[in-house]
Amino acid sequence: MTSPELSLRFAAGLRLFLAARHRTAGELRVTHDGTSSLGHMVESFGVPLPEVGRLLADGRPVTASYRPHGGEVVQVDEVRRPQELPYQPPRxxxxxxxxxxxxxxxxxxxxxxxxxxxxxxxxxxxxxxxxxxxxxxxxxxxxxxxxxxxxxxxxxxxxxxxxxxxxxxxxxxxxxxxxxxxxxxxxxxxxxxxxxxxxxxxxxxxxxxxxxxxxxxxxxxxxxxxxxxxxxxxxxxxxxxxxxxxx
Structure with a gap:
């Protein structure tokens, strides 16, 4: 039995972290093992989580700990600028x-x-x-x-x-x-x-x-x-x- 796939769509500002072959489209079809978190999957393609903003699975907001399902389309946005910090000015x-x-x-x-x-x-x-x-x-x-x-x-x-x-x-x-x-x-x-x-x-x-x-x-x-x-x-x-x- 083939493992289910899902689609990861990376915002343009995150594509510099992807392998060169993926940068133009920014979309990857990923075989999913059913246990890996979304955060783990995103970082496995070279995108550090501190650079990631909103995550949407089939349009629903999710967190990096979310375990996606086969067939889902996941949108990976970059951090919104200017980024809010717990204090100002930053150190x-x-x-x-x-x-x-x-x-x-x-x-x-x-x-x-x-x-x-x-x-x-x-x-x-x-x-x-x-x-x-x-x-x-x-x-x-x-x-x-x-x-x-x-x-x-x-x-x-x-x-x-x-x-x-x-x-x-x-x-x-x-x-x-x-x-x-x-x-x-x-x-x-x-x-x-x-x-x-x-x-x-x-x-x-x-x-x-x-x-x-x-x-x-x-x-x-x-x-x-x-x-x-x-x-x-x-x-x-x-x-x-x-x-x-x-x-």
């Missing part, structure tokens, strides 16, 4: 490959944890202990059952990755308030307190400074200010668009 922790994104998130004032010496278990422990959203491009990491909350970062360029994260979560931004090196909260600093740390040209040209109490790094609007200002402006625009979509 993040990033995997080792997203260091440039971490600096950008800190630039716009988001609490962003990053270390380049943690393995997967260490990242999950950090995310779970401090209730941080784990951002990664590692699908297998998002499929770990112990992880409380994670999100896949789309884009190859750090600027595109930043736009993706802001579009997904629409967080409140407070630019220029965090240390891009260590994530500490910056404090205003008198020039007299930091001038011994500055080069002669900087001492002559600039008068307004902030300093990180955690690592001691000093900040001022310098030669790269124009590029960073543009990045902050783009981030503010991205959040405004995402917030408008929420309404």
């Amino acid at each position: 993040f922790v990033l995997d080792v490959h997203l260091g440039a994104l971490a600096r950008r998130l800190r630039l716009v004032g988001l609490d962003t944890g990053y270390r380049n010496d943690l393995d997967d278990d260490g990242l999950i422990e950090w995310a779970n202990t401090e209730r941080r959203v784990l951002l990664t491009q590692d699908r297998s990491l998002l499929m770990r059952r112990l992880l409380w909350f994670g999100a896949y970062v789309r884009g190859a360029r750090p600027d595109d990755q930043l736009t993706d994260v802001l579009d997904r979560f629409a967080p409140t931004l407070t630019p220029w308030t965090r240390c891009m090196a260590c994530n500490g909260v910056l404090s205003p600093a008198d020039k007299a307190e930091v001038e011994h740390l500055l080069e002669a040209g900087t001492r002559r040209t600039y008068n307004a400074f902030t300093r990180c109490p955690a690592c001691g790094r000093v900040y001022w609007r310098g030669a790269h200010g124009g590029r960073l200002e543009a990045l902050v402006a783009g981030a503010t625009h991205a959040v405004a668009q995402a917030t408008s979509a929420r309404r």
Whole structure:
């Protein structure tokens, strides 16, 4: 006797996770064993559950623990954007490959944890202990059952990755308030307190400074200010668009 089949239809935004042969149509005919949960079946095709939103079986809302029946058509939607979180603004922790994104998130004032010496278990422990959203491009990491909350970062360029994260979560931004090196909260600093740390040209040209109490790094609007200002402006625009979509 042949095993019953069902149809899995993946939303366009989830097809990047599918094998190349399935991406165009986004629909798979699946032999069903009668015992596997829908969540297990979805992840078996490379789609992490943290990226999945609404699930419909023959038009009825179901959960990832649902055990589908042969002949059913299951619609797998992506997470609705902007995604609701238990708290705002979100706190993040990033995997080792997203260091440039971490600096950008800190630039716009988001609490962003990053270390380049943690393995997967260490990242999950950090995310779970401090209730941080784990951002990664590692699908297998998002499929770990112990992880409380994670999100896949789309884009190859750090600027595109930043736009993706802001579009997904629409967080409140407070630019220029965090240390891009260590994530500490910056404090205003008198020039007299930091001038011994500055080069002669900087001492002559600039008068307004902030300093990180955690690592001691000093900040001022310098030669790269124009590029960073543009990045902050783009981030503010991205959040405004995402917030408008929420309404």
